[in-house]
Amino acid sequence: MSNPQIISTGAEPLGSGTGASGDRSGARTGHSRLQAFWRGALLPVSILAVWQICGELGLISPLLFPAPLTIGAAFVKLAASGELHSNLQISMLRALGGFVLGGGLGLLFGLAVGLFRHTEKALDPSVQMLRMIPHLAVAPLFVLWFGIGETSKVLLIAKGAFFPLYINTFIGIRNVDNKLFDVARVLGFSRFKQLIRLVLPAALPSILLGVRLSLGVAWLGLVVVEIMGSTSGIGYLMSDARQFSKTPVVFVGIIIFAIVGKLTDSLVRWLERRLLQWRDSYQGK
Known part of the structure; x- marks a missing residue:
């Protein structure tokens, strides 16, 4: 009896491609959410930074507009x-x-x-x-x-x-x-x-x-x-x-x-x- 020949098609198992695709999709979703978060945080973070600098330089009244670090304390x-x-x-x-x-x-x-x-x-x-x-x-x-x-x-x-x-x-x-x-x-x-x-x-x-x-x-x-x-x-x-x-x-x-x-x-x-x-x-x- 001759041994059966195994023909290699070079294809991956059916589930592996789906898993890789799902991982890539999840990574893209997480990346897009992170980008959306930073876009939304850009304006308030910039305002806080300018506010803190103006407070340290004495350009605004500490009684009317205390610096963000003072508010944090x-x-x-x-x-x-x-x-x-x-x-x-x-x-x-x-x-x-x-x-x-x-x-x-x-x-x-x-x-x-x-x-x-x-x-x-x-x-x-x-x-x-x-x-x-x-x-x-x-x-x-x-x-x-x-x-x-x-x-x-x-x-x-x-x-x-x-x-x-x-x-x-x-x-x-x-x-x-x-x-x-x-x-x-x-x-x-x-x-x-x-x-x-x-x-x-x-x-x-x-x-x-x-x-x-x-x-x-x-x-x-x-x-x-x-x-x-x-x-x-x-x-x-x-x-x-x-x-x-x-x-x-x-x-x-x-x-x-x-x-x-x-x-x-x-x-x-x-x-x-x-x-x-x-x-x-x-x-x-």
Whole structure:
């Protein structure tokens, strides 16, 4: 018997090419993310560098614009004492409570007004009038009605968080293609099934935009309620530091508000990418 000949094709095993391609793709993705990070960090890093140099040269007042390293030292001191953590925790709980209450009601009212025309005629004019009332105009009334405790603060934050989600939910529902409802009726979908399988997925991009805007307004409302009258929270920390001319602490509070606001917005944007993978939209060049 003759030994079987092994013919070498020079081809690699099937899985090896795929693995190498996947590694290259992952490396490219990581590299592009790193590039995007540095592009976004270029402007703030440059501003901080120029700011620090101007401070060291005495070109700006250390009382009005303390140098970044001075602000960093104040941040470390507040963090080490635990004062920053305790006040930040209180502020985040207030903002979260106001957003959940106001945003949740905004979503429910937006669904009701968007789905039913009679509800829109009954509720929307009143809601739009309330939307035009500024925070500072109703803040004294909230304090008078609910006292200076947590209730008035959370309700004032909820007032601001209500309207963006309400409006975007309403617009998202009304922008759903009417032909999809015709298809749903042909398929025999119930009203609830239409809402779950048709309306909410189609309106989801607009609803998530409303969530982003509501979170931003809730965070801004938090600043108002804590600076106006509070004995705890990041806003109180800033107000107390301002009275004693501790400008670095004021800047620490501003930076904390900016960072936490950016993180919450990035979280919602991440949810958008996860939930809206089916959407083929223009991403820019």
